[in-house]
Amino acid sequence: MALSAHAVDEIKSLPPRFPELRSAVIPALDIAQEELGYLTSDAMSEVAELLQVDPGYVEGVATFYSLFHLEPTGSHHFYVCTNLSCTLRGAVEICDHIKRRIGVEDFKEVSADGLFSVEEVECLGACEYAPMMRYQQSFHYDLTPDKVDTLIDAARRGTSKDPHAHG
Amino acid sequence: MADAISTLRGSHGPQRHHVLTADFGTPNLQKLDVYRRCGGYRSLEKALKAMAPEEVHAEVKASGLRGRGGAGFPTGTKWGFVPKDVPGPRYVVVNADESEPGTSKDRYLMENSPHMVLEGALIAAYAVGAHQAWIYIRGEYDRPHRLLTDAIAELREDRILGPKPFGKDYSLDIQMYRGHGAYICGEETALLESLEGKRAQPRSRPPFPAVKGAWGRPTLLNNVETLANLPWIVAHGGAEYAKFGRERSRGTRLLSVSGNVQRPGVYEIELGVSFRHVIMELADGPPPGRRVKVFWPGGSSAQVLPESMLDLSTDLDEIARAGSMAGSGGVIVMDDAHCVVKAAYRLLRFYAHESCGKCTPCRTGGDWAVRTYERILSGEGSAVDLQILDRIQESVQHGRCLCALGDSAGQVIASTMQHFHDEYEEHALRGECSAEVPRSVEKPPEPARPRRGERAP
Numbered sequence: 001m002a003l004s005a006h007a008v009d010e011i012k013s014l015p016p017r018f019p020e021l022r023s024a025v026i027p028a029l030d031i032a033q034e035e036l037g038y039l040t041s042d043a044m045s046e047v048a049e050l051l052q053v054d055p056g057y058v059e060g061v062a063t064f065y066s067l068f069h070l071e072p073t074g075s076h077h078f079y080v081c082t083n084l085s086c087t088l089r090g091a092v093e094i095c096d097h098i099k100r101r102i103g104v105e106d107f108k109e110v111s112a113d114g115l116f117s118v119e120e121v122e123c124l125g126a127c128e129y130a131p132m133m134r135y136q137q138s139f140h141y142d143l144t145p146d147k148v149d150t151l152i153d154a155a156r157r158g159t160s161k162d163p164h165a166h167g
Numbered sequence: 168m169a170d171a172i173s174t175l176r177g178s179h180g181p182q183r184h185h186v187l188t189a190d191f192g193t194p195n196l197q198k199l200d201v202y203r204r205c206g207g208y209r210s211l212e213k214a215l216k217a218m219a220p221e222e223v224h225a226e227v228k229a230s231g232l233r234g235r236g237g238a239g240f241p242t243g244t245k246w247g248f249v250p251k252d253v254p255g256p257r258y259v260v261v262n263a264d265e266s267e268p269g270t271s272k273d274r275y276l277m278e279n280s281p282h283m284v285l286e287g288a289l290i291a292a293y294a295v296g297a298h299q300a301w302i303y304i305r306g307e308y309d310r311p312h313r314l315l316t317d318a319i320a321e322l323r324e325d326r327i328l329g330p331k332p333f334g335k336d337y338s339l340d341i342q343m344y345r346g347h348g349a350y351i352c353g354e355e356t357a358l359l360e361s362l363e364g365k366r367a368q369p370r371s372r373p374p375f376p377a378v379k380g381a382w383g384r385p386t387l388l389n390n391v392e393t394l395a396n397l398p399w400i401v402a403h404g405g406a407e408y409a410k411f412g413r414e415r416s417r418g419t420r421l422l423s424v425s426g427n428v429q430r431p432g433v434y435e436i437e438l439g440v441s442f443r444h445v446i447m448e449l450a451d452g453p454p455p456g457r458r459v460k461v462f463w464p465g466g467s468s469a470q471v472l473p474e475s476m477l478d479l480s481t482d483l484d485e486i487a488r489a490g491s492m493a494g495s496g497g498v499i500v501m502d503d504a505h506c507v508v509k510a511a512y513r514l515l516r517f518y519a520h521e522s523c524g525k526c527t528p529c530r531t532g533g534d535w536a537v538r539t540y541e542r543i544l545s546g547e548g549s550a551v552d553l554q555i556l557d558r559i560q561e562s563v564q565h566g567r568c569l570c571a572l573g574d575s576a577g578q579v580i581a582s583t584m585q586h587f588h589d590e591y592e593e594h595a596l597r598g599e600c601s602a603e604v605p606r607s608v609e610k611p612p613e614p615a616r617p618r619r620g621e622r623a624p
Contacts, residue, residue, distance in 0.1 A: 017342070019256070019382040022364030026347055064366040064523075066348035067306045079307070083268045084467055084513055085425035085499055122350060122517055123268040123467075124307050127425030127497065128176045128432045137309040 002042040007035045011050045024051055025061050029068055038069040066121070074102075074110045074117035076155045079134040080143075083123035090143075091131040095120060097145045101152050115155060174278045177424075177432030178449065184411055184437040186399045186419045187392070191279045197314050199321040202282040208327060210401035211286050214293055215335040218401075223294040227397070229405030231417030235272075236262055236353070236390030237466065237495045237571075239483045248377035249295045249385050256299065257385040259292045260362065260376075261394060263304040263311070264352040268467035268517060269497030272421035273391035275433040277304075277311035280395070281318040287394030289332075289339050290401055295387045300341045303358050306348055316343055350521035354570045355388045357523065368525040369570040392421055392496075412438035416482040420496055424450040427457065427502035436481060443477040446500055453502040460503040460602075461586065465494025467514050468575030470582035471507075491582070504604035507587040508594050511579050512540035518576035529573035532563040536580060543591070546598030553595050556580050 003011070010031050014024035028051055032043045039062050048055040062068045078098055082091045095118060099105065102116035110117045126132050129141030135151065179191035190196055190205045202208070214223050228243030249257065261284070265273040277284055288300045304312050319341050322328040330338045349367045351357045356370035359381050380386020396418065400408050409417045416438040425431045428450035436445060442464060446452060453459055459474045464481075470491040472479065479485060483493040501510060519533030536559045542548050560580035563573035584591055593599050 018364075019384075020363060023344075023362060023382075025364040026361070027345070030345070030347070060366055061364065064349065065306075065346070068347055082513075083517060084463075084501075084510060085269050085431075087513055088426045088499075088501060088505060088510075121307075121348075122521065123266060123270070125265045125271045125274045125305070127269050127271045127423055127499075130425055130431065134307055134309070139310065 085127035086130040210398040226405040230408035235392035259300040267495040269499040287397040426500040457502040463499040466497035506602040548595035
């Protein structure tokens, strides 16, 4: 069993919140990912079993949505917007800088120490603060290489709380 | 961490035309007691206690309010599609899946005044005979999700949600539902599929959501900003609201202005002001020495307009007549240091990535366009590639796709090729780019001059 007793209880409590059972699939996958960091096929099977839906159906849902990770990410995962408004203000350079600093070649590659990964994502709806990213359930605005360095250094020291986090 | 300053990049505060943002900036406006001190929930109370649902509906019709999510459909008319005589549950679903590139105004509303959004949703629920509202919010909106969840808890505690809000025998409830990263969920039938726990692929219509929506029930779907107007409309009357704006574009709206402007932000404007006012005055125009090359008037899906169109009105129909669309109110500005072909490529990568895969023209057209752009931008292009792009844009528009995503992708290609064909030719035929000023080169700003492909103002 991939999931803790607590996660199992949470998932089992979901269906009554919705008019139909299937609406619980996405929140259930969210709980599983929150616990495991990414969705293993065991975890998806377990979600399917708990909700009494077909495992293929659960996997079909998980693979559709980009916030579900089917591969491990770093424990510090940067979601950097590279859509037009952010690109016009330097998002590509920010991505390149992050990759250099955490020592990866490509998006979604996990750094050797397992700490970091960076993902290029679509517009995050904070275009007036471009370039921006989502990190640790917060938005980080008006990014510069210096601001990114501060976050990476704090993560390496194990003090990931950023005073400038918006949220 | 609630940072009052950083949630307010744009316009707010008491101004004559500030319907939505007048109280923004009030400390702790996100809290129920502060929102109520600013007059909050008086409109819901008024609607429940002093108005019949039909009267609320009549005020919305009189206001001339049109949907602020993208399509600009008259809100009162949409409400009228929800059948009155069907027994059993019906729902209001709030589309908070804001993800049109260049659009951040719903986030601005939810972060600054979550209760205004909730009050609007509850007024709408009462007006169409629903007792349950769902807020479908994109998964990346962590802070708006937290604020709305807290606000809903406050409403439960104060019994504004529950069996008898304000003593009226009309039960009301709101629940949150988080999306998980899919642009297509902004399309209303895809959103409903997602709410039902499925892959978010648009449904064919009819039946429309008003008749058969969430879980097969009659459902009213409205955008966050559309609903946020309702407390004001109920408080002051639809006729007062209609005094703002012009013609068939009544009221005010939020424009998210981003890209190459000196003061990007979310600005509340009275409909009918010009884009020149929005871009050059409110947002302070491009950096010194640069000029506007092109702007997207309503999100990345709106057809681009060249600098010569800056005097265009923000009136929804005027924008349509100019060959573009008011869309989601996301005004993206690009200055003359940037290449239109590269911008179009960036957007096509987006549309290709976000295609849900259900219908063939969109699924294959997007990838095909991306590969063509890559060939052109790598200097391997030819005249044939321009013909291919033209074929693709034709193939994904004009109702050939199940939803508007295909049209959006096609419009990016078609409108950039229309206004900047010589830039395309430069790339495809000669492998050159005279438009772009590389960011890494510290070059002093050039004096303003017309560039290739740009129409003289």
